[in-house]
Amino acid sequence: MILVVGATGQLGGLIAHRLLERGEPVRILTRAGSSFDALAAPGAQTVTGDLKDRGSLEEACSGVGAVITTANSAARGGEDNVETVDRGGNRNLVEAAARAGVRRFVFTSALGADPDSPVPFLRAKGETEALVRGSGMAWTVLSPNVFMDVWVPAVVGGPALAGQPVTLVGSASRRHSFVAVPDVVAYAVTAVERPEAEGQTLVIGGAAPVSWREVVAEFEVQLDRELPVRTVEAGAPVPGLPEMMSQLLAAQDTYDSPIDMTGLAAAYGVPPTPLSDFVRGFLAANPRPAP
Numbered sequence: 070m071i072l073v074v075g076a077t078g079q080l081g082g083l084i085a086h087r088l089l090e091r092g093e094p095v096r097i098l099t100r101a102g103s104s105f106d107a108l109a110a111p112g113a114q115t116v117t118g119d120l121k122d123r124g125s126l127e128e129a130c131s132g133v134g135a136v137i138t139t140a141n142s143a144a145r146g147g148e149d150n151v152e153t154v155d156r157g158g159n160r161n162l163v164e165a166a167a168r169a170g171v172r173r174f175v176f177t178s179a180l181g182a183d184p185d186s187p188v189p190f191l192r193a194k195g196e197t198e199a200l201v202r203g204s205g206m207a208w209t210v211l212s213p214n215v216f217m218d219v220w221v222p223a224v225v226g227g228p229a230l231a232g233q234p235v236t237l238v239g240s241a242s243r244r245h246s247f248v249a250v251p252d253v254v255a256y257a258v259t260a261v262e263r264p265e266a267e268g269q270t271l272v273i274g275g276a277a278p279v280s281w282r283e284v285v286a287e288f289e290v291q292l293d294r295e296l297p298v299r300t301v302e303a304g305a306p307v308p309g310l311p312e313m314m315s316q317l318l319a320a321q322d323t324y325d326s327p328i329d330m331t332g333l334a335a336a337y338g339v340p341p342t343p344l345s346d347f348v349r350g351f352l353a354a355n356p357r358p359a360p
């Protein structure tokens with residue numbers, strides 16, 4: 070039995086679906102108000118619980134061979150925050166899994182996670198990575214770069230289709246190896262069954278590093294028109310984006326994060342999704358306004 074924690078979210082939901090398609094027995098942790106019908110229907114066992122509730126996690130981990138967790142507080146709020154979910158909640162889960170005798174534990178972290186990071190979210194991820202590595206379970210840490218599926222529509226695709234100017238922060242010329250969520254799904258479901266993934270941190274990026282200006286250029290090629298672009302200083306709000314994303318865009322303008330995926334992609338049989346394919350899929354899935 071594989072317990073997926075975070076299966077009501079984007080990445081965790083796709084991981085649970087893929088495991089079910091492969092015929093794996095899957096249990097998902099759900100909370101009151103979570104949306105999980107689409108997963109429960111094809112056969113996922115559901116268990117009610119919350120990362121903030123240690124007791125619920127012991128029950129969730131009972132009889133489980135592997136845990137994959139993607140849960141995080143970034144898109145939540147209120148009582149679900151970095152301290153209660155990404156730090157305390159993850160600690161609760163790692164400890165409950167180890168106590169329940171879970172053998173495999175796959176933790177979704179993020180590139181840049183570091184127990185000494187000045188960014189609380191990345192600090193919590195780094196602390197959890199350390200806990201997972203010292204838990205006694207056979208662990209794998211997934212360390213993906215920024216998700217195309219979250220960021221590219223928010224920064225460029227959405228405004229472009231809405232006929233609004235794209236807002237870039239700073240120079241927007243730093244290059245990042247954006248990764249498509251389905252690629253991360255493929256690494257997660259492969260890692261959980263491969264002995265060679267045990268004790269490994271998988272740093273996951275896309276096909277090639279690209280800058281925000283290059284993302285705009287890709288949309289211009291595929292839309293066959295120029296996009297109006299405005300630039301704001303680092304720290305200024307970006308219209309339509311939550312403050313956290315504006316801040317992260319400013320941070321992205323201070324470093325490059327290329328990731329050479331040649332070796333990992335070949336070893337795991339996961340060809341990295343190029344930005345052009347992602348943009349093509351995004352435009353096909355979203356109606357274009359009349360010119």
Ligand SMILES: NC(=O)c1ccc[n+]([C@@H]2O[C@H](COP(=O)([O-])OP(=O)(O)OC[C@H]3O[C@@H](n4cnc5c(N)ncnc54)[C@H](OP(=O)(O)O)[C@@H]3O)[C@@H](O)[C@H]2O)c1
Binds near residue numbers: 076081180217
């Ligand atoms: N976005 C990026 O660019 C990026 C980059 C690198 C790494 N990552 C990592 O990749 C993962 C992203 O997963 P995702 O896109 O699937 O996230 P998501 O869509 O925001 O889903 C969040 C999940 O966490 C669960 N959760 C939140 N608080 C919880 C709690 N107290 N107890 C139990 N579950 C709780 C949610 O459950 P409910 O539905 O019940 O709230 C939901 O299933 C995260 O770990 C993130 O840090 C993201």
